[in-house]
Amino acid sequence: MDNDDLRRWQPSCHRAFGEPLAVLAGAALLSLAFRILSDPKSYPSDLSPPPSRVLRCISELARCVGSEGLVAGQVADMESTGLSESVPIDRVEYxxxxxxxxxxxxxxxxxxxxxxxxxxxxxxxxxxxxxxxxLLYQVVDDILDVTKSSQELGKTAGKDLVSDKSTYPKLIGLEKSREFVEELNHEAKQHLEEFDPEKAAPLLHLANYITEAGWINNNNN
Amino acid sequence: MDNDDLRRWQPSCHRAFGEPLAVLAGAALLSLAFRILSDPKSYPSDLSPPPSRVLRCISELARCVGSEGLVAGQVADMESTGLSESVPIDRVEYxxxxxxxxxxxxxxxxxxxxxxxxxxxxxxxxxxxxxxxxLLYQVVDDILDVTKSSQELGKTAGKDLVSDKSTYPKLIGLEKSREFVEELNHEAKQHLEEFDPEKAAPLLHLANYITEAGWINNNNN
Known part of the structure; x- marks a missing residue:
C-alpha cells in the first residue's frame, strides 16, 4: 500500500461530522433509496419494469432494512456487545x-x-x-480482523477484540472459522445449481471472491 | 387535567430507551411506512389503487422525508439552535x-x-x-410554549426559551405571531376555494382547529 492509498482513507461520517448529522444522513439516504426505486426515470428505457414489480422491490427492501432485517440485527448486536464469550454462536449468526x-x-x-x-x-x-x-462475508471479516494489519485492511485491525465483540474466531477458533467459510461457499453455490451456469457465473464468482479474501495471508500465519 | 391524564404522560422514546435504540426505532418505522405503502393488502379492497399511483405516493413520501424535506429542516434547526436572536425569520420559516x-x-x-x-x-x-x-401548527406551538403551563401542554412549557431556540414570539413578538397565525389560516383556506366545499370541509376545519389552539387562553394573558 503506497501513500496514495493511505491518503484515500477517509474518516467515517459520524467521525467527520458528528453523530447527529450522521444519523440524519442515514435517514436521508434511506429515503433516497425508496425515491430512486419509485421513480420511473431511474430505469433504462429498455427495462422500464411494470409498477407492480417495482412495488414488490420496495416492499422487499423495506423488510430487509426494517425491524425484521438490518434494524433487528443492529439491536441484537448492541445488546450482545460487551458480553463476549457468553454470547451463543446462534446469536452471533442471527x-x-x-x-x-x-x-x-x-x-x-x-x-x-x-x-x-x-x-x-x-x-x-x-x-x-x-x-x-x-454470512460468509461477515465470517471472513471476523477472520481478517485477527489475521491482518490495519494497513492491509484499510481499517483498524483487532478492533473486534478491543470492543469485546463476539466473533467467529473468538467463539470457535480460527481454523473452524475457515472451515465454516468453505461450508458457506459450498452451500451458496448449491443454491445456484438450478440456474443457467452462464447467467449464474457472476454470483458464483462473487462467493469465491469473498471466500478467497479470508485466505489471502493464510501462508503468513 | 386529572391524575389519569397525568399518568398517561409517557417519556419520549430516546428518554425511555436511550438514543441508539431510538435512532434504530426511527429507521424501522421509516422503513415500515414504505413497506405498508407498497403492500397491496394495506388498501381496502374497494380502493385498491393502481400500482403506478402507489409509486407516486412512495416517491412523494421519500421526497418529503429526505434531504429536501424533514432532514433538511432538522439540519437547519440544529445549525440554528443556540444562535438565538441572530437567526433571520426566513431561516425559522425554512x-x-x-x-x-x-x-x-x-x-x-x-x-x-x-x-x-x-x-x-x-x-x-x-x-x-x-x-x-x-407552518401554522408550528407558530401555534411556539405561541403555546410561552403562554401555557406544562400541565396544560402535556409537555415542558418554556423549553424553547431555555434551549435558546428561535421562535416566532421571540423574533416578532406574541401579538404579531398571532396575526401571522390568522394570515396563515386565511391563506390555507384560500387554497381550498376551488374544491367542492363539502369535500373540502374536513381540511378547512383542520386549519381552524389548529388556529384556535393558539387562542385558547388569549383572555388569560
Missing part, C-alpha cells in the same frame, strides 16, 4: 444474518424481481444464496 | 416548512394521489394548503 446478510439479500432479490424473476422457488433460492454470502 | 410542514404535505398530497387526484394544479393547491397548516 446478528450477521440480519445486520449484514439482509442487505445482500435485498440486493440479490431486488435484481431478480426487477429482471422479471417470477418463479417464487427461484427467488427463494437466490435469497438463500444471498444469505450464505452475507 | 426550518418549520421543512421539518414540520413537509410531513403534513406528505399526508395531504398522498391522500389526494391515492384518492385518484390527477390534476396537477389541484394537487399543487393541496400542497400549498398543507404547507400553510404545517
Amino acid at each position: 446478528i450477521h444474518i440480519h445486520k449484514t446478510a439482509a442487505l445482500l439479500e435485498a440486493s440479490v432479490v431486488l435484481g431478480a424481481i426487477i429482471g422479471g424473476g417470477s418463479d417464487p422457488q427461484s427467488i427463494e433460492r437466490l435469497r438463500r444464496y444471498a444469505r450464505c454470502i452475507g | 426550518i418549520h416548512i421543512h421539518k414540520t410542514a413537509a410531513l403534513l404535505e406528505a399526508s395531504v398530497v398522498l391522500g389526494a394521489i391515492i384518492g385518484g387526484g390527477s390534476d396537477p394544479q389541484s394537487i399543487e393547491r393541496l400542497r400549498r394548503y398543507a404547507r400553510c397548516i404545517g
Whole structure:
C-alpha cells in the first residue's frame, strides 16, 4: 500500500461530522433509496419494469432494512456487545444474518424481481444464496480482523477484540472459522445449481471472491 | 387535567430507551411506512389503487422525508439552535416548512394521489394548503410554549426559551405571531376555494382547529 492509498482513507461520517448529522444522513439516504426505486426515470428505457414489480422491490427492501432485517440485527448486536464469550454462536449468526446478510439479500432479490424473476422457488433460492454470502462475508471479516494489519485492511485491525465483540474466531477458533467459510461457499453455490451456469457465473464468482479474501495471508500465519 | 391524564404522560422514546435504540426505532418505522405503502393488502379492497399511483405516493413520501424535506429542516434547526436572536425569520420559516410542514404535505398530497387526484394544479393547491397548516401548527406551538403551563401542554412549557431556540414570539413578538397565525389560516383556506366545499370541509376545519389552539387562553394573558 503506497501513500496514495493511505491518503484515500477517509474518516467515517459520524467521525467527520458528528453523530447527529450522521444519523440524519442515514435517514436521508434511506429515503433516497425508496425515491430512486419509485421513480420511473431511474430505469433504462429498455427495462422500464411494470409498477407492480417495482412495488414488490420496495416492499422487499423495506423488510430487509426494517425491524425484521438490518434494524433487528443492529439491536441484537448492541445488546450482545460487551458480553463476549457468553454470547451463543446462534446469536452471533442471527446478528450477521440480519445486520449484514439482509442487505445482500435485498440486493440479490431486488435484481431478480426487477429482471422479471417470477418463479417464487427461484427467488427463494437466490435469497438463500444471498444469505450464505452475507454470512460468509461477515465470517471472513471476523477472520481478517485477527489475521491482518490495519494497513492491509484499510481499517483498524483487532478492533473486534478491543470492543469485546463476539466473533467467529473468538467463539470457535480460527481454523473452524475457515472451515465454516468453505461450508458457506459450498452451500451458496448449491443454491445456484438450478440456474443457467452462464447467467449464474457472476454470483458464483462473487462467493469465491469473498471466500478467497479470508485466505489471502493464510501462508503468513 | 386529572391524575389519569397525568399518568398517561409517557417519556419520549430516546428518554425511555436511550438514543441508539431510538435512532434504530426511527429507521424501522421509516422503513415500515414504505413497506405498508407498497403492500397491496394495506388498501381496502374497494380502493385498491393502481400500482403506478402507489409509486407516486412512495416517491412523494421519500421526497418529503429526505434531504429536501424533514432532514433538511432538522439540519437547519440544529445549525440554528443556540444562535438565538441572530437567526433571520426566513431561516425559522425554512426550518418549520421543512421539518414540520413537509410531513403534513406528505399526508395531504398522498391522500389526494391515492384518492385518484390527477390534476396537477389541484394537487399543487393541496400542497400549498398543507404547507400553510404545517407552518401554522408550528407558530401555534411556539405561541403555546410561552403562554401555557406544562400541565396544560402535556409537555415542558418554556423549553424553547431555555434551549435558546428561535421562535416566532421571540423574533416578532406574541401579538404579531398571532396575526401571522390568522394570515396563515386565511391563506390555507384560500387554497381550498376551488374544491367542492363539502369535500373540502374536513381540511378547512383542520386549519381552524389548529388556529384556535393558539387562542385558547388569549383572555388569560
